[in-house]
Structures are given as C-alpha cells and as structure tokens.
Amino acid sequence: MSQESSVEALLEEARLNASMPSPAERQRLREAANLSRAQVAAAVGVGRTTVANWETGHSEPTPPGRLEYLKLLKGLAEIYPAIPAAAPEPTADPVAALFTETPTPTPTPAVSAPSAFTGLQTLRGLDGRAIEGDPGPCIRCGVTTTYQSTDGRPLHSGALCQPAGPATAASPAPAQPSAPAPALVSPTPVPVPGRPERRARSAAQAQEETTGLISRAVHAELTRAGGDWDVALKALIKRAIPDVMHLFNETRATARYDYTAYPALPDILKKPSKKDPDQIWEARPRFHHPGYSLRAPGDIKVTALDVNAAYLSALKCWLPIGRLEHSTGTDGVESKRSGVHLITPAPWVHPHLPDPIGDRDEPGALWVTNSTLRLLQRLSGPKYALTDAPVIHESWTSGATENFLDALRKTLSAARETALNEDDTLTLEYVKAMYSKFISTMGESIHNREMVRPDWMHIIHSQAYANLWGKAYKAHQAGLEVISMMGTDELHVTGDWRDVFPEGRGVAQMKIKHGDAKASGEYTVGKVTS
C-alpha cells in the first residue's frame, strides 16, 4: 500500500465521519431500506447487538466495521434523504402558546394575525413606555383604547389583543400561507391546552427511570463481558434477584401501604423440613381429556399452546399486606381480604373441562389460596353456574390489594415488550429471570432474604393456574375441545385456535409450544372408544 493511498483512505474516513448521522437517523435509514439488523451486521462484519447499540446510541461505531458502516449509511442517505423537519408552527405547542401571551412587548402575536396588521408597533416614548393619546377603537380588535400605533391610529399596547372577526373577514386570502400548515395535515390532534400535567409527567419520569434500570443493567453486563452474549446472560441471571428486589423497592417508593416482610407464619405455611412442602394446595392443573388418547386410532389435529409469561401476568392478584390472622367459618372471606382458606370443594361434574381445584386424588378439606377460592366462587356464581360454592371452614387472611405488585408487573412487561420488538433476547431472558426468581424466592429462600412471604408465592402460583383455567374455558366456549391442560402455561386444544386466541409472544397472546415430548407442537389424537 502506497503512502498516498493510505492518506486518501484516512481522508475518506474523516469525510464520512463528519457526516455521521445521529443514532435515530441510523435506524431510520436502515428501516427505510427495509433491512434487518442481522443483514446490516453481516454486511459490516459485527454482531447484531452491536448494530442495535449503535442505533440506540448506547455506543458509537468503532472499528472493525466502522468504515463499512459509515459507507453503508452514506449510501442509504443518498437513496433515502432525510425529510426536512417541519417548520415550527406558532400554535404547534399549545403550552408554549399560552406563555407567549404574557404581557411582554413581543412583536409577533401568538395567533396568526392578518398580514395587514403584522407590521404594527406601539408608539413609545424615549423612555420606552407606551404613549397614550385620545381614546378610539383599536384597529385590531375594535375595542376603545388610548394607546396608539406608530402611524397614529388607536392600537392596544403591544398589539396583544385578539383581531376582531370582521377585520379578518375583510382580508380573506392573504392570511393563509401558500403551503398547508403541518398542523392541519397532522393525523394526531393537537391536545387541548389545560393544566400542565405535572402528575402524569412525573409518573412517566419514574417509569422511565425504573425501565432505565433494566436497560442499564443489560448494557453494563454486555460491556463488561466485552460483547460476549453468553457471559453477559450468565452474569445477568446471577444478579436478577437483587436487581428485581431493588426494582420492587423502587416501585414501592411512594406506595400507600407498608407491607410486612417477615410476618409470623401460621403452621400450615411452615415447611416441616427443607424438602417437604407446606400444607397449601396450589391447584396446579394436570388435566387430560378422558375421551381422547394419543394411542387410540384417529387423526384429530391437536395444537399444544403456550401462555406467554404466565407468572408475569399472575402478579396481578389479591395479595395480603400484613400478617395473616385466623378466622373461622366465612368470617375471613371478604372482597378486600386475601390469604389461605381451608375449604371443601363441591364435586366437579364436567369431565370435558379441567377441574379448577387441579389434580387432587384424596377427598376432603384442603387449604387453598385466595386465588383458587375466588375462581371457585366465580364458577359457582350465576354467570357460570358450573359448580356449587365451596364450604369454607377456616381462613388465615389479611387486608389485601390487587395493585400491590402492579407497578412492578407493568415495568417488567414494558421492558419485555420493548425487548420483543427489538428482538433483544438478552433483555428478554433477564426480565424472565427477574420475575420468575422474584416469585420463587419470595417465600423462605437463602437466595432472597429480603422477604419471607410463602403465602404470596402460593397465591401468585395459583393465580397463574386460575388464569390458565380461564383460557381453557374460553377455548371450550368457542367450540374447541380442551385435550389437556398442564403446568403453568400449557393448553392443548383441537380445532382452529387462531380464531380464539391471538398468536404471538405478547402477554395477551398464545404461541405454539414446541418441545421434545410426543404431545407438543401439532399432533394427532384419536377418540377413545369404550
């Protein structure tokens, strides 16, 4: 390589460097050309995440790949030039417009006035104060005033008055500029100026800050790992529990209730030993339709469906705030209380629908959580009328709220949705580790000593199962046959499920469950003949 050509190359790079677009513009150019990040990354010779970081502004393009990337951007910018930003319209910002009407001697009125009046100035003395003269009708608004314009006609001081209707009508066309104003073509209506939305903005700011915690953690670990995806993921999963507890405390900063983190637990919630469970029945489903079998001959098509982020959605449930208190009979059962209840459920007589109490073999009374009890009570109500109401013997309850973990749930779902849109698997896995470990360690765990609330863990688990039962019922009502319902998130149905559930990876959507098991993805079963 000769001396001259390397100088040329450096100059070329400097030239490209000077015209480097902003991070947002980089993304716009790529999206305008309908290119994926992976395509760009392959062409430039870096990882997909690196391109994403360049586009979000987390990092600046560095070699290797920097020169190639700059060349690509320059070429794209020639094909898709940036649309010049619309000139700011005086009325575009209503809040700003309000403030421009303060009585300062501003030459431009806040509202667009007919051009005939725009040159008018208030007659002022040498000291800068407006000079008063004989009263007369203002040439702008027609209301009597003593102030004058520089040409001697009556005019309100500072020309701040609203132009009168007839005056505007007298000069029709010239008021409108030749090009249509952007505000007129904009599909989003200009919000009506009211009070400044201080509260909503601070809430949005707080939301922004908590969401920032997640993206900052991902970015920090990725930087520390030097871009190594697996190492970063391992580090993120390791710090998921302290991070989610920090996030939880952040969302509790302005909360109304002070919860009890270390309550005295009733014996039913104490584990007899490290490995034995306590006495709470979480109603985990394990349902298989007795009329269908994998072994029976037949070709009925079944789809295994998967609920996305079932435990994340289950964070919305009635959680007891304080220490659980004992009550007998139905005393503890109120809409604003939650906890665990000793009940005897009514027999379930619908073999084609999963039992909401789960796969319970032994008869008799059992301790269930408030989530299960609410489901049973709904099903015994007039709307469903599927079963009789359970008999409630005793309860351990406390005053409850449904919004307790809602801020945390919203923050995590927002981060999850953003990660899905950006195809950011690292953040997705991190968020998943955060909510699942939060729930699994909120009871007695040596990995999370910030709280000992096994009751919450049970209630959230059974809320997830109750939500799944709701989905099974919805499928059944839409004419699909529920073949099986298992675990937290698995629902196998016949027929065209896409008419019933939206497909996708969002929390309100369902996706096909693939796996090694025989009954996964799409498979066929036969009818059992007996």
Added chain:
Amino acid sequence: MAGRWMDLGMFNAHGVPGADALGAAIEHMVTGIASPVDTDRGLSARLRYLTKTDAGYEAMDRAGIHVSPRTLMAWLAEERTPNKANRSRLDAAYWDLRRRNVATDLKHRLNNDGRGTRVEINPVDQSGVERRHQRDVASRSIKVRGVWDRAVDAWLDEDLAELDAIWDQIIVDIGSEYDAYSNVSSIGWAA
C-alpha cells in the same frame, strides 16, 4: 425485660419475648447440611465435617460421643453405622460446631461494615384481644448497629439474659412507646 408488660396473654394477645425472637432470627441465618442425619448422605457429611479438625473432635466430646478410634474409623468407612442415640449426638455435635464456625460470618454480615442491619419488628398479635383492650401498635423498622457482636455471642452461648438486655437496648431506639415491643410476634431482616 424492660417495661410494663406484666403478663403476656392475659388479654389473649399472642407473641414471644423479643429476646426469643432475636435468637430465633439469628438461628434462621444458619445454613448447613440439608440432608437429615438418618440418611447415608447426611450421616457421612456430618462425620466428615466433624473429623476434619480438632474443633470437630472437641465438639463430639461436648456432645457426649465417647467411642474408640476404631469405631469412628468404621463409621467413616461406612462399615458400621452408629446407633440411634449416637446419630442424634452426632447431629447435635455437627450443629454445635457449625454454629461456632459461622458465628464470625454472621457478625460480619450483621455489622455490615458498621452500617448495621435494618430490623423489621412486628408487634404482638392482638386479633384475639377484646376490642376495648386493643392498643394501636404498628410494625416498626429500625436500623440496629453496634450490638451484633454481643448478640451473636449471646445466641451462641444461649445466654437468654444477655439477649434480653440486648433486645431492650435495641427497642429503646424506637422512642417513647418502646415498651410495646418488649414482646413481638416476629422479627426479621435481610442480611
């Protein structure tokens, strides 16, 4: 015990003395071999832990295990298994030694480089108390510093009087109504 608590439970309130709760909460921090001594795994793990150091032999002495070296070797080699009485003595010796060994770590965690640990104190359970005798006592959360070395030593020696004195010292920081927390339903902390 500080204060005017005369007779806990007279009006049907439920709770435990603060010293007991303090000891239980420190005890709760101790982890060790999870398998019970009745399993092969749990037994051999305990035997190995106890025969690693001189302190282990001293712990066995204290627990009343006086067997010949031959028997001990046979236990370790799993040629013979200790009888039920000796198994429970081994278990006691193991946990005794384990507590002594983790005490330093517990002090370190609780002192938190002098910053101390925030303790949540939940008042006695008054749900069984007649309405007119109920008092408005809220849950409190206070930062406790400077007493943890003494507290862990007292817990190790099972010195209830010392734990009681420490608990009185802790609750004085609550303020004028510290008396109400002489007995509690539970306490807890993250350390």
